[in-house]
Amino acid sequence: MIVQKTWPQYIAVRVLIVMMRDLGLLGFTYFYAIFALGGVKAIAHPVSIFIEVIAAIEVLFYLFFFLPYRWYLQTYKPYRPPPMSRSQRARLFYKALSLVPDGEDFVRKWMLNAHMEDIRRENLKDWLLWALFEHDNTTNRPTKEINAELDQYIDDAEETFGIKLRSGRGKAEALRLSFDPVIIQHRSLFYYMVIGIFDNLMALYLLTQGYRYYKQPFSTFFKVFPVRLVNLLPFTHSAADGMSYWEPTPSIRGRTGHGNEWEIWWASATDAGTAYTLARRLCWRESLMWREMLTPSLRNIEAGYYASGSPEETAVFGNGVQVGMRSTVILGGEDCVTAPKSVASYVYSGDVRWSPDDIEIWKRYEWTGKQELELMFLDGKDHGQGIMVPFPHKPIQNVIETYCRRDDGFEPFGDKFIGGPESIYGMPQQTQEVVELKNM
Known part of the structure; x- marks a missing residue:
């Protein structure tokens, strides 16, 4: 994320959340405070009138948009995937x-x-x-x-x-996203206006850089908030239902605890659309990315998974990428969303256990683009910090450009190492997984 785990940035994030969430309440607090101190003359001052009008608009937005919309999202039944055997x-x-x-x-x-x-x-x-x-x-x-x-x-x-749970039911409550209430935090209209301005400015910037825009039908214009003005322009309709996207023009020329956790929790997880999607539209087992899915040459080796390619295995683990495709997992060493060290170890060696020596190996690992699966470990980086403007991580840019050149045929694939990093540097010894399925 943008902020680091420091007290000044933690305080700044909390203050920013209050200002973006409670702008209407702050405006009315100002109204009563200035009225108590200066009377009618104070609240009739042009500056006071400006603040009071903004506060009134924010309160109306809260009462007549946010509250009905929050209730509306709670009424949706969760997505139910096909049952498993x-x-x-x-x-x-x-x-x-x-x-x-x-x-x-x-x-x-x-x-x-x-x-x-x-x-x-x-x-x-x-x-x-x-x-x-x-x-x-x-x-x-x-x-x-x-x-x-x-x-x-x-x-x-x-x-x-090595644990033992007592029988019966305790005081704990399980987190079950599909059945729990959708947690949605209010955002001020001013917040959405700022987001809309930046979104439309970014669209203008992409247009000036030669990108093509593929839009949704005009009938969906008011279904996106803040509105995206570029959808009014005569661009080609998107081939993907429910999604618009940008595509670069082909060219042969090169051109919650810490502040970071509060930032991602409030700015992302409790947004109305995001919270609703996570709680009602997402099935976690259909969204998993197993290591075997990215290493087709190892599917007959690791624990027997994907060995048969049967519909039963496909239903659980997915199809995976085709032989010959290459993938790179880019992971921040201080990612606040995942357990970055365990994820990095799983990507690199197939095991979730790691040691400080492993971290040094990940940091020194040189990306080649020739393996089925590679790890780019960004030591000290938080979630998304590697792509933050104006200082994106140069190696990430190199990965994207290299893959794009190969996809477009500008650069031959060359020699390829089969397997993940362990195919070159060795895989640590792992105990064989023994699964006994009874009464099947």
Whole structure:
């Protein structure tokens, strides 16, 4: 993110959130304060009138747009993906179980940081019912077969993590995005106006740089807020339903805790559209990116996954990229959204365990563009900081330009190393994953 983990920037982010969220309330606070100090003459001053008008507009925006819109989004039923078979659920569960670095921390975070003594087996069942069955455990109670399956999963998780959960139900509440209320924080109309101005200025800049714009139909113009004026211009319609995009013109010439967590939580996660999409339109198991999906040459090696290419495996793990395609994972070493060290270790070696020596290896690793999967570890960078203007990370630009040149045929592919970085530097020894699926 833009800000660092310092107290001055933390305070600045909190103050900015209050100003962008409570602008109407601040305006009316000013009105009453200035009236108490200076009377009618003070509130009739041109500056006071300007502030009071802005406050009135913000309050009307809150009452007649935000509150109805928030209620409207809560009424949507969550997206329900096709149900999985028992074997598909088991494959997904045990694959995920093998990639959890700290079991107790993992369980506590999905239980909203509850203490372990407040987390019992029924609480974990609630979460598993959401994660594997899209079941809210309120309208219909799980069958005996499902309960037995969940008990098996919990027993295996306890054995893997070395923990023991008490029977029954504790005080903890599981985080279940599809069934929990959509958390939406108010943003002032002024905030949206600022976003709209920057969005339209960026559109103007991209047009001057030769980019082509592919727009949505005019009927969707008022469905995007703030409005995107470029949609009024006679550009080609987008081939993708529900999405507009920019495309560069081909050319052969080269041309919550810390402040950062508060920033991404308020500016992104609690935005009405983002919060609704995460809570009602996103299925986490359909959005996973497994390492095997990016390393087709290793699919017959690692733990047997993707070996058969059967519809059952495809339903759980997806199709993955085609043989010959290359991918680069770019990860900030201080990313506040993920567990960056564990993710980097998984990308680099297929294991979530890491040591300080591994970090030094990731930092020294030289990107080649010739492997199926490569890691670019940005030490000290937070989420998105590697692409922040005006100081984007030059190696990222090199990755994009190199891939684009190869896609356009300007540069031959050349020799390619099959596999990930471990194919050159060696993969650490890993214990073979043994998954026993009972009663299948």
